Amino acid sequence: MKPITLMRTSSVFLAAAFLLSAVAGGQQVRQKAQSTKPAYDLTRDTVLEGTVLKYTENSSLPPLGAHVTVQTSSGPVDVHLGDVRFLKFNKFTLTEGSSVKITGQSLSYGQGTMFFARIVQQGGQALTLRSVNGAPLWLAGARAQRRGVQKSQQAGAL
Amino acid sequence: MKGLILYLTLLAAALEGACGGGGGSTPAPPPPVGNFSNASLKGQYAFSMSGTEPCGRTGSFFGRIGTFTADGNGNITGGVEDVNVCTGTSTLAFTNSSYSIQADGRGTLSLTNITGTTNYSITLSTISQGSIVQTDSTVTAGGSFQKQDTSAFSIAIIANGYVFDFSGVGFDASNNLVQQSIIGRFDADGGGGVINGLFDSNTAGVLSGQLAFPNGAFYQLDAAFPQSGRGTANIAGKNLTFYIVDGTRLKFLSSNLDFPEALVGDAIAQQNTSFDISSLNGPFAFLIGGGSVAGPIATAGRFTADGAGNLTSIVLDENDNANLTALPSPGGTVTGSYTVDANHFGGGTATWTDSKSGTFSFLFYLVSPTKAVFQETDNNITSDGSFLAQTSGPLTTSSIAGNYAFNWNGVSNGEDDFVGQMAVTTAATINVTGAMDFNFLDSSGIRKQFFNYPLTGSLTLGTDPTGRNTLTATTTPSPRTTYKFSAYAVDPNTTFLVGVDTSRVIAGLNTRQP
Numbered sequence: 202m203k204p205i206t207l208m209r210t211s212s213v214f215l216a217a218a219f220l221l222s223a224v225a226g227g228q229q230v231r232q233k234a235q236s237t238k239p240a241y242d243l244t245r246d247t248v249l250e251g252t253v254l255k256y257t258e259n260s261s262l263p264p265l266g267a268h269v270t271v272q273t274s275s276g277p278v279d280v281h282l283g284d285v286r287f288l289k290f291n292k293f294t295l296t297e298g299s300s301v302k303i304t305g306q307s308l309s310y311g312q313g314t315m316f317f318a319r320i321v322q323q324g325g326q327a328l329t330l331r332s333v334n335g336a337p338l339w340l341a342g343a344r345a346q347r348r349g350v351q352k353s354q355q356a357g358a359l
Numbered sequence: 360m361k362g363l364i365l366y367l368t369l370l371a372a373a374l375e376g377a378c379g380g381g382g383g384s385t386p387a388p389p390p391p392v393g394n395f396s397n398a399s400l401k402g403q404y405a406f407s408m409s410g411t412e413p414c415g416r417t418g419s420f421f422g423r424i425g426t427f428t429a430d431g432n433g434n435i436t437g438g439v440e441d442v443n444v445c446t447g448t449s450t451l452a453f454t455n456s457s458y459s460i461q462a463d464g465r466g467t468l469s470l471t472n473i474t475g476t477t478n479y480s481i482t483l484s485t486i487s488q489g490s491i492v493q494t495d496s497t498v499t500a501g502g503s504f505q506k507q508d509t510s511a512f513s514i515a516i517i518a519n520g521y522v523f524d525f526s527g528v529g530f531d532a533s534n535n536l537v538q539q540s541i542i543g544r545f546d547a548d549g550g551g552g553v554i555n556g557l558f559d560s561n562t563a564g565v566l567s568g569q570l571a572f573p574n575g576a577f578y579q580l581d582a583a584f585p586q587s588g589r590g591t592a593n594i595a596g597k598n599l600t601f602y603i604v605d606g607t608r609l610k611f612l613s614s615n616l617d618f619p620e621a622l623v624g625d626a627i628a629q630q631n632t633s634f635d636i637s638s639l640n641g642p643f644a645f646l647i648g649g650g651s652v653a654g655p656i657a658t659a660g661r662f663t664a665d666g667a668g669n670l671t672s673i674v675l676d677e678n679d680n681a682n683l684t685a686l687p688s689p690g691g692t693v694t695g696s697y698t699v700d701a702n703h704f705g706g707g708t709a710t711w712t713d714s715k716s717g718t719f720s721f722l723f724y725l726v727s728p729t730k731a732v733f734q735e736t737d738n739n740i741t742s743d744g745s746f747l748a749q750t751s752g753p754l755t756t757s758s759i760a761g762n763y764a765f766n767w768n769g770v771s772n773g774e775d776d777f778v779g780q781m782a783v784t785t786a787a788t789i790n791v792t793g794a795m796d797f798n799f800l801d802s803s804g805i806r807k808q809f810f811n812y813p814l815t816g817s818l819t820l821g822t823d824p825t826g827r828n829t830l831t832a833t834t835t836p837s838p839r840t841t842y843k844f845s846a847y848a849v850d851p852n853t854t855f856l857v858g859v860d861t862s863r864v865i866a867g868l869n870t871r872q873p
Binding site for chain 2: 235236237238239240241259261262263264265266281283284286287289290308310311315317331332333334335336337338339340341342343344345357358359
């Protein structure tokens with residue numbers, strides 16, 4: 202290791218003590234500002250039930266991606282589904298007029314709100330789109346299947 | 360869609376650089392102008408990139424790091440890479456590979472291993488580094504490469520403090536594979552030992568808080584590839600493969616031991632000093648990218664730190680899957696503050712609140728008083744990148760004129776990656792001309808590659824050029840597309856870009872060429 206300055210040496214010793222306490226305590230407590238961004242909170246999940254009025258694979262309106270407009274008993278609701286390729290990969294196709302059940306929640310987005318789907322169900326098929334924290338699951342794609350994908354399904358040279 | 364998160368592997372170049380087909384027809388590009396040639400790419404270079412691969416008929420995140428040796432005559436004479444794809448990890452040696460470089464620094468690179476040939480477009484910002492985009496028919500990725508110091512291929516040279524930023528996909532508490540960012544720092548002892556390791560992880564918006572490295576941290580070189588600078592390590596509890604650029608930079612990728620997790624990133628030597636609140640003093644520009652509950656997100660901006668915990672002159676543009684937010688909001692005011700950890704290792708927090716748009720919060724680890732890795736910590740956002748001191752002004756029309764290598768990473772229908780070169784002149788209106796290659800997923804889900812596409816546009820300085828400037832760039836043939844950016848200058852040589860279109864999320868970096 203390169204020589205370190207006396208000042209740094211002392212800080213290292215101080216830090217060593219800190220690290221021991223950090224390990225024991227799990228983590229350093231920093232002051233953190235209260236985020237005003239919308240938090241996906243599983244306890245606030247609601248269920249939309251209705252019929253598919255409109256399904257758009259690649260919406261030009263934010264948030265970009267697949268949207269479905271669901272006619273519910275209280276009116277139409279625009280729902281963000283995410284990456285259409287993830288829906289297709291899971292052989293999930295929404296058809297206009299069909300009954301659908303969507304679990305998720307409405308969060309502030311832009312100048313208004315958007316209903317972000319966590320689970321979409323149609324007929325006997327259910328697909329989880331987001332984690333319990335609202336994280337998109339389509340990012341990892343087939344990687345999430347953990348070696349379940351056969352080599353032949355990864356196209357082309359590595 | 361639009362669902363992939365935005366990874367800014369290109370920012371690794373920023374931390375150093377600030378110091379100093381498929382479907383497309385080929386239009387007639389402007390004749391390349393400059394002093395680059397095949398001879399400019401000579402020696403051994405380490406590269407890193409991340410992107411999207413097809414896997415099981417859907418897009419999937421993947422990473423790639425490695426090294427290649429260019430002979431100055433268009434031949435790649437050797438090299439090896441590690442890839443982390445959805446089917447697993449591989450270490451592959453290159454054979455019979457080639458490259459070409461045009462006068463403007465743009466070029467192509469083909470790397471062949473036992474599985475076939477992968478193709479890339481590159482742009483040199485200098486003879487020592489550049490940007491790289493994979494341009495295969497089904498795969499896209501973006502990243503950077505830097506010349507290696509082959510004399511540094513020893514464990515003893517890794518003897519410093521290092522700050523790191525890894526991003527990719529990792530497991531959350533429910534065992535879902537989701538977006539993840541880990542930033543932190545450690546001291547390498549020159550013998551394979553790691554001490555004073557600290558990190559903060561953000562796993563799909565769930566924050567770990569600052570943690571000490573778990574037991575088992577180490578690094579070692581790989582005797583199987585002694586000429587490559589390849590090694591393995593455990594950093595922040597993650598099992599990684601790395602390549603040495605030199606004693607001040609290492610490139611990392613998750614190893615097979617952590618599969619299917621995949622993280623990509625760099626570690627940069629940390630200045631040997633005792634950091635405190637006064638370490639952050641002056642104006643800074645920043646760029647971060649990642650994902651939110653809505654999809655990809657990118658944010659760029661600037662702030663001024665006063666050395667006493669206060670942040671002022673805060674300006675930013677955020678593109679959250681096509682929802683645009685600009686600070687200060689119309690009629691709003693922004694106030695901010697920051698802290699630096701009492702342990703003096705350079706970690707800290709930054710927070711600012713717009714009176715109308717709310718609070719933005721971040722963590723950082725200082726590389727030096729002029730550089731840091733930067734991670735957003737707001738609800739449901741996993742986004743990271745860097746901030747750099749705004750120096751070496753003044754920023755004027757004449758001082759920004761010159762040639763720039765650029766690299767943009769974006770998401771529209773899928774991941775899109777761009778690499779090219781632009782000349783900026785002092786002309787009053789159309790002052791940008793250039794050409795680029797890009798790898799693009801169209802609305803029908805077909806990936807297409809476009810090469811030598813001319814572009815024209817304008818770079819317009821704002822009233823305060825250290826704040827928001829604007830860049831528009833239009834590709835002149837079909838697909839005629841205009842890309843609009845807010846541009847934040849680090850200095851006359853480096854500019855951070857964030858797209859402000861509502862049809863895509865894009866971020867990028869312009870780096871001046873000599």
